[in-house]
Amino acid sequence: MWNFDSPRIVFGESALDVLEELQGERALIVTDPTMVELGLVDRVKAYLDNADIEVHIFADVEPDPAVPTVLRGAEVAQEVEPDWIIAVGGGSPIDAAKAIWVLYENPDIEPAAISPVMDLELRKKARMIAIPTTSGTGSEATFGIVLTDPEEQRKMGLGHRENLVDIAIVDPEMAAGMPPRLTADTGLDALTHAVEGYTCTWRNDLTDGLCLSAVRLIFRYLPRAVADGSDMEARERMHNAATCAGLGFGNAMAAMAHAMGHALGGVFHLPHGRAVALFLPYTIEFVASEEPERFAELAAFIGCSSEGGKEAARELANSIRDLMREVGSPVSVAETGIERGAYEAQLDKLMDDAFNDTQMLTTVRAPSDEELRQLFLYAYEGRPVDF
Numbered sequence: 005m006w007n008f009d010s011p012r013i014v015f016g017e018s019a020l021d022v023l024e025e026l027q028g029e030r031a032l033i034v035t036d037p038t039m040v041e042l043g044l045v046d047r048v049k050a051y052l053d054n055a056d057i058e059v060h061i062f063a064d065v066e067p068d069p070a071v072p073t074v075l076r077g078a079e080v081a082q083e084v085e086p087d088w089i090i091a092v093g094g095g096s097p098i099d100a101a102k103a104i105w106v107l108y109e110n111p112d113i114e115p116a117a118i119s120p121v122m123d124l125e126l127r128k129k130a131r132m133i134a135i136p137t138t139s140g141t142g143s144e145a146t147f148g149i150v151l152t153d154p155e156e157q158r159k160m161g162l163g164h165r166e167n168l169v170d171i172a173i174v175d176p177e178m179a180a181g182m183p184p185r186l187t188a189d190t191g192l193d194a195l196t197h198a199v200e201g202y203t204c205t206w207r208n209d210l211t212d213g214l215c216l217s218a219v220r221l222i223f224r225y226l227p228r229a230v231a232d233g234s235d236m237e238a239r240e241r242m243h244n245a246a247t248c249a250g251l252g253f254g255n256a257m258a259a260m261a262h263a264m265g266h267a268l269g270g271v272f273h274l275p276h277g278r279a280v281a282l283f284l285p286y287t288i289e290f291v292a293s294e295e296p297e298r299f300a301e302l303a304a305f306i307g308c309s310s311e312g313g314k315e316a317a318r319e320l321a322n323s324i325r326d327l328m329r330e331v332g333s334p335v336s337v338a339e340t341g342i343e344r345g346a347y348e349a350q351l352d353k354l355m356d357d358a359f360n361d362t363q364m365l366t367t368v369r370a371p372s373d374e375e376l377r378q379l380f381l382y383a384y385e386g387r388p389v390d391f
């Protein structure tokens with residue numbers, strides 16, 4: 005048995021208009037201070053005012069939201085008693101809002117315990133909407149929640165199918181203000197979701213098309229969105245691509261580039277998308293020796309190779325490197341500015357963390373200790389993987 009879950013997705017120009025159709029009394033907007041400063045929260049609030057919904061705002065979500073933050077947000081929810089919880093922001097506010105929603109409906113649950121195997125019975129008090137303001141994490145279309153445990157300095161992957169949002173509002177105007185660096189980092193995260201969703205062991209017939217479509221959109225439109233943030237066609241297609249990739253990998257899985265990127269980001273604090281994309285070409289080269297045709301299909305679909313087999317996988321990896329260079333992103337760990345000595349000193353921890361990451365379970369070719377060490381070293385130097 006397999007599931008495919010999706011929220012209602014309202015997308016494209018004027019997608020925010022759907023807010024005026026909402027029925028309810030009170031909404032709690034979960035967001036971060038930047039969204040308030042940029043006026044994006046006010047924009048959402050104006051629609052809710054028109055719908056006669058009273059608006060409360062919890063704007064304390066930090067990047068990589070920590071458990072105490074969602075506990076505070078849940079307290080606010082208990083006071084406000086919203087019937088809508090509305091996340092406005094990138095992956096951090098959306099993930100925090102999902103956790104706040106779960107805790108609001110289930111006050112006795114510990115955030116770290118939110119897992120697919122429990123009974124949540126959500127929607128007795130509220131329903132949830134996500135309005136992404138970046139084009140990358142896909143959190144509006146997945147049930148995943150990433151929270152940080154500040155005591156142990158580790159990230160926890162949580163979530164339950166029920167905490168998939170009710171409505172995702174994918175309005176390109178909400179992402180139009182992203183600076184180029186953030187556009188590139190989040191867009192490359194979406195690319196990694198799509199490639200890994202298409203090539204991991206949990207891929208399936210329902211997700212393949214979404215992943216392929218997302219990869220093609222990202223190759224076409226990410227360079228334009230980075231070069232000219234006011235190119236609204238590129239913004240819209242990237243916003244759609246990120247949600248497609250979210251639905252794709254969210255109903256399949258990601259894989260080893262995410263495991264290695266999480267490990268690197270945890271120790272050296274790189275943005276998520278930059279860290280996971282960095283490892284993508286290397287993991288493609290490594291995994292493709294096990295299953296070259298899958299990568300060849302993907303390469304043929306985006307038109308970067310007419311070859312079959314491993315040669316096509318290599319061309320795909322190189323096309324991804326070219327795309328990363330074009331949007332100003334590092335293609336080796338050295339290029340991120342991390343000193344070789346500091347990196348090698350952390351190599352054992354990086355390997356441990358990557359091996360313990362759930363995304364490592366879905367790689368088609370599982371590395372040995374020595375192979376993973378070599379992968380981290382090749383990625384440091386930027387050497388294509390040939391083993």
Ligand SMILES: [Zn+2]
Nearest residue numbers: 141193197280
């Ligand atoms: Zn990701």
